[in-house]
Amino acid sequence: MDKNKVLRDTFNDKTVAVVGNADSLFPLNYGTDIDNHDVVVRINKGALICFDKVTPEVAKSHGRKTDVWVMARQEIRQVLPKHQGKAGLVIATCPESAPSSNYIVCTDRVSELTEQFGSPPSTGVRLLDLLKDLNCKTVDVYGFDWKETDTFYERNRKREIHDFAAERDYCLNFLVNKCKFKIYG
Numbered sequence: 001m002d003k004n005k006v007l008r009d010t011f012n013d014k015t016v017a018v019v020g021n022a023d024s025l026f027p028l029n030y031g032t033d034i035d036n037h038d039v040v041v042r043i044n045k046g047a048l049i050c051f052d053k054v055t056p057e058v059a060k061s062h063g064r065k066t067d068v069w070v071m072a073r074q075e076i077r078q079v080l081p082k083h084q085g086k087a088g089l090v091i092a093t094c095p096e097s098a099p100s101s102n103y104i105v106c107t108d109r110v111s112e113l114t115e116q117f118g119s120p121p122s123t124g125v126r127l128l129d130l131l132k133d134l135n136c137k138t139v140d141v142y143g144f145d146w147k148e149t150d151t152f153y154e155r156n157r158k159r160e161i162h163d164f165a166a167e168r169d170y171c172l173n174f175l176v177n178k179c180k181f182k183i184y185g
Contacts, residue, residue: 003104010068010089011134014038018131019062020124020143021046021151026061028185030142034063037140041068042087043123045153046143051086062143072123093126106130117166125167132179139181144171 017037019025021044034040040063042050047069054064069087072094092105109129113121121129124144131139146164175181 003106006089006104007106007130007134011039011131011136013135013137015138016041016131016136016140017063018124018127018139018141018144019043019046020141020145021153022143022145022147023149023152024145025143025185026057026152028061028142030184031058031060031063033140033184034142035065037065038137039067040065041070041127042066043070043127044072046151047071047087048083048153051083070123070127072126091127091130093123116170117163119163119166120161122162122164122167125162125170128171128175128181132175132181139175139179141171141181141183142185144183145185 015037016039017034018041019034047066049058049062050064050066066087068089068091070091070093072092089104093107093110094105106126110121110126113125113129128139128141146168147160171181171183176183
Protein backbone atom coordinates (compact mmCIF):
# COMPACT_ATOMS: atom_id res chain seq x y z
CA MET A 1 0.00 0.00 0.00
CA ASP A 2 1.40 3.42 -1.00
CA LYS A 3 0.85 5.44 2.17
CA ASN A 4 1.31 8.82 0.49
CA LYS A 5 -1.13 8.03 -2.31
CA VAL A 6 -3.79 6.81 0.13
CA LEU A 7 -3.37 9.96 2.23
CA ARG A 8 -3.52 12.22 -0.82
CA ASP A 9 -6.60 10.44 -2.17
CA THR A 10 -8.31 10.68 1.21
CA PHE A 11 -7.56 14.32 2.06
CA ASN A 12 -6.52 16.26 -1.05
CA ASP A 13 -8.92 19.15 -1.78
CA LYS A 14 -11.43 17.85 0.81
CA THR A 15 -13.12 19.57 3.72
CA VAL A 16 -11.92 17.79 6.86
CA ALA A 17 -13.37 17.72 10.38
CA VAL A 18 -11.08 16.46 13.13
CA VAL A 19 -13.08 15.48 16.20
CA GLY A 20 -11.18 15.45 19.49
CA ASN A 21 -12.23 13.87 22.75
CA ALA A 22 -12.63 16.79 25.15
CA ASP A 23 -15.64 16.75 27.47
CA SER A 24 -16.22 20.37 26.46
CA LEU A 25 -17.66 19.27 23.09
CA PHE A 26 -20.73 17.57 24.59
CA PRO A 27 -22.88 20.66 25.32
CA LEU A 28 -22.17 22.16 21.88
CA ASN A 29 -24.21 21.67 18.71
CA TYR A 30 -21.59 20.88 16.06
CA GLY A 31 -22.83 17.44 14.99
CA THR A 32 -24.44 18.52 11.72
CA ASP A 33 -21.48 20.76 10.86
CA ILE A 34 -19.08 17.88 11.53
CA ASP A 35 -21.05 15.44 9.39
CA ASN A 36 -21.23 17.91 6.48
CA HIS A 37 -17.46 17.67 5.92
CA ASP A 38 -16.13 15.47 3.12
CA VAL A 39 -13.93 13.59 5.61
CA VAL A 40 -14.54 13.14 9.35
CA VAL A 41 -11.57 11.98 11.42
CA ARG A 42 -11.89 10.64 14.98
CA ILE A 43 -9.13 9.86 17.44
CA ASN A 44 -8.37 6.86 19.68
CA LYS A 45 -11.31 5.52 21.69
CA GLY A 46 -13.28 8.66 20.85
CA ALA A 47 -14.28 7.00 17.58
CA LEU A 48 -16.26 4.38 19.49
CA ILE A 49 -18.88 6.98 20.41
CA CYS A 50 -20.11 6.90 16.80
CA PHE A 51 -19.69 3.24 15.93
CA ASP A 52 -22.66 1.64 17.62
CA LYS A 53 -25.96 3.16 18.67
CA VAL A 54 -25.48 6.91 18.47
CA THR A 55 -27.70 8.74 20.94
CA PRO A 56 -29.43 11.94 19.81
CA GLU A 57 -27.25 13.88 22.27
CA VAL A 58 -24.03 12.50 20.78
CA ALA A 59 -25.28 13.10 17.24
CA LYS A 60 -26.05 16.71 18.18
CA SER A 61 -22.58 17.41 19.62
CA HIS A 62 -20.26 14.99 17.80
CA GLY A 63 -22.09 13.94 14.64
CA ARG A 64 -22.48 10.38 13.35
CA LYS A 65 -19.97 10.07 10.54
CA THR A 66 -16.48 8.52 10.77
CA ASP A 67 -14.31 8.18 7.67
CA VAL A 68 -10.88 7.95 9.27
CA TRP A 69 -9.88 6.57 12.66
CA VAL A 70 -6.50 7.70 13.96
CA MET A 71 -5.10 5.68 16.81
CA ALA A 72 -1.98 5.53 18.89
CA ARG A 73 -2.82 3.47 21.91
CA GLN A 74 -1.82 -0.15 22.23
CA GLU A 75 -5.17 -0.99 23.80
CA ILE A 76 -6.94 -0.01 20.58
CA ARG A 77 -5.80 -3.39 19.27
CA GLN A 78 -8.27 -4.92 21.69
CA VAL A 79 -11.12 -2.66 20.53
CA LEU A 80 -10.44 -2.55 16.80
CA PRO A 81 -11.49 -6.10 15.84
CA LYS A 82 -15.05 -5.51 17.04
CA HIS A 83 -15.27 -2.36 14.92
CA GLN A 84 -13.44 -3.56 11.83
CA GLY A 85 -14.66 -1.75 8.71
CA LYS A 86 -16.60 0.97 10.53
CA ALA A 87 -14.04 3.58 9.48
CA GLY A 88 -12.88 3.64 5.89
CA LEU A 89 -9.24 4.22 6.80
CA VAL A 90 -7.28 3.54 9.97
CA ILE A 91 -4.10 5.53 10.59
CA ALA A 92 -1.74 4.49 13.38
CA THR A 93 0.58 7.15 14.77
CA CYS A 94 2.74 4.63 16.63
CA PRO A 95 4.06 1.54 14.86
CA GLU A 96 3.22 -0.68 17.81
CA SER A 97 -0.47 0.28 17.62
CA ALA A 98 -0.89 -0.93 14.03
CA PRO A 99 -2.48 -4.39 14.23
CA SER A 100 -1.52 -5.42 10.70
CA SER A 101 -0.14 -4.21 7.41
CA ASN A 102 -3.65 -3.13 6.33
CA TYR A 103 -3.25 0.10 8.25
CA ILE A 104 -1.26 3.19 7.41
CA VAL A 105 1.44 4.01 9.94
CA CYS A 106 2.38 7.68 10.07
CA THR A 107 5.26 8.46 12.38
CA ASP A 108 6.66 11.34 10.31
CA ARG A 109 8.02 14.25 12.33
CA VAL A 110 7.46 12.63 15.76
CA SER A 111 11.10 13.24 16.72
CA GLU A 112 10.96 16.85 15.57
CA LEU A 113 7.68 17.51 17.42
CA THR A 114 9.02 15.79 20.56
CA GLU A 115 12.05 18.06 20.48
CA GLN A 116 9.90 21.12 19.83
CA PHE A 117 7.45 20.37 22.68
CA GLY A 118 9.91 18.79 25.10
CA SER A 119 7.67 15.72 25.34
CA PRO A 120 6.00 13.27 22.95
CA PRO A 121 3.19 14.84 20.90
CA SER A 122 -0.37 13.64 21.42
CA THR A 123 -2.20 11.68 18.76
CA GLY A 124 -4.31 14.75 17.98
CA VAL A 125 -1.33 17.00 17.31
CA ARG A 126 0.40 14.29 15.28
CA LEU A 127 -2.72 14.13 13.12
CA LEU A 128 -3.01 17.92 12.73
CA ASP A 129 0.67 18.16 11.85
CA LEU A 130 0.15 15.49 9.18
CA LEU A 131 -2.91 17.25 7.73
CA LYS A 132 -1.06 20.54 7.27
CA ASP A 133 0.90 18.98 4.40
CA LEU A 134 -1.97 17.16 2.63
CA ASN A 135 -3.57 20.01 0.68
CA CYS A 136 -6.93 19.82 2.43
CA LYS A 137 -9.48 22.39 1.31
CA THR A 138 -10.27 23.16 4.96
CA VAL A 139 -9.42 21.62 8.33
CA ASP A 140 -11.93 22.31 11.09
CA VAL A 141 -11.02 21.04 14.56
CA TYR A 142 -13.66 20.22 17.19
CA GLY A 143 -13.30 19.02 20.78
CA PHE A 144 -9.70 20.09 21.39
CA ASP A 145 -9.27 22.08 24.59
CA TRP A 146 -5.79 20.90 25.61
CA LYS A 147 -6.98 19.26 28.83
CA GLU A 148 -9.03 22.17 30.15
CA THR A 149 -11.66 19.44 30.49
CA ASP A 150 -11.19 15.69 30.77
CA THR A 151 -10.99 13.31 27.86
CA PHE A 152 -14.55 11.98 27.91
CA TYR A 153 -13.52 8.31 28.03
CA GLU A 154 -10.71 8.78 30.59
CA ARG A 155 -11.98 10.99 33.33
CA ASN A 156 -9.47 12.18 35.94
CA ARG A 157 -6.49 10.74 34.13
CA LYS A 158 -3.50 11.23 36.41
CA ARG A 159 -0.57 10.25 34.20
CA GLU A 160 0.18 12.65 31.39
CA ILE A 161 3.19 12.58 29.10
CA HIS A 162 2.22 15.41 26.74
CA ASP A 163 2.84 19.14 27.09
CA PHE A 164 -0.62 20.43 26.21
CA ALA A 165 0.37 24.08 26.68
CA ALA A 166 3.10 23.69 24.04
CA GLU A 167 0.69 21.81 21.77
CA ARG A 168 -1.96 24.53 22.19
CA ASP A 169 0.60 27.20 21.29
CA TYR A 170 1.67 25.24 18.19
CA CYS A 171 -1.94 24.81 17.08
CA LEU A 172 -3.03 28.37 17.73
CA ASN A 173 0.11 30.18 16.64
CA PHE A 174 1.11 28.04 13.66
CA LEU A 175 -1.73 25.85 12.40
CA VAL A 176 -4.46 28.47 12.82
CA ASN A 177 -2.45 31.50 11.75
CA LYS A 178 -0.25 30.02 9.02
CA CYS A 179 -2.21 26.98 7.79
CA LYS A 180 -5.70 28.44 8.21
CA PHE A 181 -7.03 25.64 10.41
CA LYS A 182 -10.15 26.61 12.39
CA ILE A 183 -10.72 25.44 15.94
CA TYR A 184 -14.24 25.15 17.35
CA GLY A 185 -15.09 24.42 20.99
